[in-house]
Amino acid sequence: MANTPQSKKRTRQNEARYAVNKARRSRIRTYLRKVEEAISAGDPAVAVEALKSAQPELARGVTKGVLHKNTASRKMSRLASRVKALSA
Template sequence: MANSAGSRKRARQAEKRRQHNASLRSMVRTYIKKVVTAIDSGDQAAANAALKVAQPIMDASVNKGIFSKSKVARTKSRLNARIKALV
């Protein structure tokens, strides 16, 4: 456990930040799951709509440092490829 006042404060801030980041990460994963669910149901229009909603949220998570840029790009690419394969 932290001993000095400054290190105790730093530990409190780190925990608060960790919980906030976990919440944002969970939210992004939920939006991705909505797209995957629409793809699995075979509804291309719903999958496109879900991806259109999820993309800006995924991009914002990159700017906030929640996910790396390459991970989000890879995920978007794979989801888009799966949607196009539904035809």
């Protein structure tokens, strides 16, 4: 249990950051799910648009510290290749 005033403050700050980061992760997953659904539906136009909207969200997750840079890069790359294969 937190005893010092500073440790109590850190606990409050951690809870606030946790809530913000949880919302960010959820938002990113929603965008990724939209791309996945468009790919599984087989609609290249919708998939391309969904990917274009998901890429900035992934990049924002990196800058905000929610995702690792390589994780976001890997996800973008794999989605882009799947969308490209769908278009071809």
